[in-house]
Amino acid sequence: MKVSTRGEYGLRAMVSLARMYGRGPMPLSVIAQDSAVPLAYLEQLMLPLRRAGLVISTRGAHGGYQLARPPEQVKVGEIYRVMEGPIAPMDCVREDADEDTCPMIDGCATRVVWLKLRDSIIEVLDSTTLADLIAQAPRPRAEQPA
Numbered sequence: 001m002k003v004s005t006r007g008e009y010g011l012r013a014m015v016s017l018a019r020m021y022g023r024g025p026m027p028l029s030v031i032a033q034d035s036a037v038p039l040a041y042l043e044q045l046m047l048p049l050r051r052a053g054l055v056i057s058t059r060g061a062h063g064g065y066q067l068a069r070p071p072e073q074v075k076v077g078e079i080y081r082v083m084e085g086p087i088a089p090m091d092c093v094r095e096d097a098d099e100d101t102c103p104m105i106d107g108c109a110t111r112v113v114w115l116k117l118r119d120s121i122i123e124v125l126d127s128t129t130l131a132d133l134i135a136q137a138p139r140p141r142a143e144q145p146a
Contacts, residue, residue, distance in 0.1 A: 001089040001121065003080075009037045010045045010083035011076065015137075017055065018071035018130035025057075025064035045083070052082045071134065077125035087122050090114040095122075 016035040020026050028046070032039040046065055049055045054074060055065045067074060080087065088094035092102040093114045105111065 007083040027064040071130035076128045
Protein backbone atom coordinates (compact mmCIF):
# COMPACT_ATOMS: atom_id res chain seq x y z
CA MET A 1 0.00 0.00 0.00
CA LYS A 2 1.40 3.33 -1.01
CA VAL A 3 0.15 6.76 0.07
CA SER A 4 -0.23 9.17 -2.83
CA THR A 5 0.80 12.81 -2.91
CA ARG A 6 -2.88 13.63 -2.39
CA GLY A 7 -2.90 11.72 0.90
CA GLU A 8 0.42 13.13 2.07
CA TYR A 9 -0.45 16.73 1.21
CA GLY A 10 -3.96 16.42 2.63
CA LEU A 11 -2.60 15.22 5.96
CA ARG A 12 0.09 17.92 6.02
CA ALA A 13 -2.52 20.61 5.38
CA MET A 14 -4.69 19.25 8.19
CA VAL A 15 -1.72 19.22 10.58
CA SER A 16 -1.11 22.88 9.70
CA LEU A 17 -4.74 23.70 10.44
CA ALA A 18 -4.43 21.81 13.73
CA ARG A 19 -1.39 23.91 14.71
CA MET A 20 -3.42 27.05 13.93
CA TYR A 21 -6.56 25.80 15.68
CA GLY A 22 -8.38 28.49 17.65
CA ARG A 23 -7.02 31.41 15.61
CA GLY A 24 -10.01 31.55 13.26
CA PRO A 25 -10.09 30.97 9.52
CA MET A 26 -6.69 30.81 7.82
CA PRO A 27 -6.09 31.90 4.22
CA LEU A 28 -5.00 29.15 1.85
CA SER A 29 -1.72 30.99 1.26
CA VAL A 30 -0.84 30.71 4.97
CA ILE A 31 -1.76 27.01 5.06
CA ALA A 32 0.22 26.38 1.88
CA GLN A 33 3.32 28.06 3.29
CA ASP A 34 3.10 26.30 6.66
CA SER A 35 2.48 22.85 5.17
CA ALA A 36 4.77 23.20 2.13
CA VAL A 37 1.86 22.20 -0.11
CA PRO A 38 1.61 24.04 -3.44
CA LEU A 39 -1.28 26.52 -3.32
CA ALA A 40 -2.92 25.21 -6.52
CA TYR A 41 -2.87 21.65 -5.14
CA LEU A 42 -4.13 22.80 -1.74
CA GLU A 43 -7.15 24.43 -3.37
CA GLN A 44 -8.10 21.05 -4.85
CA LEU A 45 -7.70 19.24 -1.52
CA MET A 46 -9.90 21.54 0.52
CA LEU A 47 -13.14 20.74 -1.32
CA PRO A 48 -13.26 17.03 -0.36
CA LEU A 49 -12.11 17.86 3.19
CA ARG A 50 -14.92 20.42 3.46
CA ARG A 51 -17.49 18.03 2.00
CA ALA A 52 -16.42 15.39 4.52
CA GLY A 53 -17.02 17.87 7.36
CA LEU A 54 -13.38 18.00 8.43
CA VAL A 55 -12.86 21.68 7.62
CA ILE A 56 -15.06 24.76 7.56
CA SER A 57 -14.64 27.48 4.97
CA THR A 58 -15.42 31.14 5.50
CA ARG A 59 -15.72 33.63 2.66
CA GLY A 60 -14.68 37.25 2.69
CA ALA A 61 -11.73 39.44 3.54
CA HIS A 62 -11.03 37.57 6.78
CA GLY A 63 -12.04 34.21 5.38
CA GLY A 64 -10.22 30.97 4.96
CA TYR A 65 -10.30 27.48 6.38
CA GLN A 66 -10.27 26.02 9.86
CA LEU A 67 -10.79 22.61 11.44
CA ALA A 68 -14.42 21.69 12.00
CA ARG A 69 -13.50 19.96 15.29
CA PRO A 70 -10.65 20.26 17.79
CA PRO A 71 -7.41 18.47 16.76
CA GLU A 72 -7.98 15.90 19.54
CA GLN A 73 -11.16 14.78 17.78
CA VAL A 74 -9.83 14.43 14.22
CA LYS A 75 -8.41 11.00 13.45
CA VAL A 76 -5.75 10.52 10.80
CA GLY A 77 -7.85 7.64 9.42
CA GLU A 78 -10.68 10.05 8.59
CA ILE A 79 -8.33 12.24 6.58
CA TYR A 80 -6.74 9.24 4.87
CA ARG A 81 -10.11 7.87 3.77
CA VAL A 82 -11.17 11.24 2.33
CA MET A 83 -7.92 11.63 0.42
CA GLU A 84 -7.22 8.01 -0.57
CA GLY A 85 -10.43 5.99 -0.19
CA PRO A 86 -10.91 2.74 1.72
CA ILE A 87 -7.94 1.31 3.58
CA ALA A 88 -6.63 -1.90 2.01
CA PRO A 89 -3.37 -3.39 0.84
CA MET A 90 -5.38 -5.62 -1.56
CA ASP A 91 -8.82 -5.17 -3.16
CA CYS A 92 -10.14 -8.36 -1.56
CA VAL A 93 -9.76 -6.88 1.93
CA ARG A 94 -11.00 -3.35 1.29
CA GLU A 95 -13.23 -2.02 4.03
CA ASP A 96 -16.08 -1.81 1.53
CA ALA A 97 -15.30 -5.01 -0.43
CA ASP A 98 -18.05 -7.41 -1.34
CA GLU A 99 -17.74 -11.15 -1.77
CA ASP A 100 -17.61 -10.81 -5.59
CA THR A 101 -14.29 -8.94 -5.45
CA CYS A 102 -12.28 -12.11 -6.00
CA PRO A 103 -13.42 -15.61 -6.95
CA MET A 104 -10.79 -17.05 -4.60
CA ILE A 105 -11.98 -15.34 -1.40
CA ASP A 106 -13.37 -18.59 0.01
CA GLY A 107 -10.38 -20.70 0.96
CA CYS A 108 -7.70 -18.19 -0.04
CA ALA A 109 -4.48 -19.02 1.79
CA THR A 110 -2.98 -15.53 1.52
CA ARG A 111 -6.03 -13.44 2.42
CA VAL A 112 -5.38 -13.80 6.16
CA VAL A 113 -2.09 -11.88 5.93
CA TRP A 114 -3.77 -9.06 3.96
CA LEU A 115 -6.54 -8.86 6.55
CA LYS A 116 -4.00 -8.63 9.38
CA LEU A 117 -2.06 -5.96 7.52
CA ARG A 118 -5.23 -3.97 6.81
CA ASP A 119 -6.36 -4.22 10.43
CA SER A 120 -2.94 -3.06 11.68
CA ILE A 121 -2.98 -0.06 9.36
CA ILE A 122 -6.53 0.83 10.42
CA GLU A 123 -5.55 0.56 14.09
CA VAL A 124 -2.66 3.01 13.64
CA LEU A 125 -4.59 5.50 11.51
CA ASP A 126 -7.77 5.43 13.61
CA SER A 127 -5.98 5.66 16.95
CA THR A 128 -3.88 8.69 15.97
CA THR A 129 -5.30 12.21 16.08
CA LEU A 130 -4.00 15.47 14.69
CA ALA A 131 -3.19 16.49 18.27
CA ASP A 132 -1.05 13.34 18.63
CA LEU A 133 0.91 14.24 15.50
CA ILE A 134 1.58 17.76 16.73
CA ALA A 135 2.65 16.52 20.17
CA GLN A 136 5.01 13.93 18.67
CA ALA A 137 6.48 16.15 15.95
CA PRO A 138 10.19 16.90 16.26
CA ARG A 139 10.94 20.53 16.96
CA PRO A 140 12.68 22.55 14.26
CA ARG A 141 16.42 22.92 14.82
CA ALA A 142 16.05 26.62 15.66
CA GLU A 143 13.81 25.67 18.62
CA GLN A 144 15.99 22.86 20.02
CA PRO A 145 18.12 23.53 23.09
CA ALA A 146 21.85 23.94 22.41
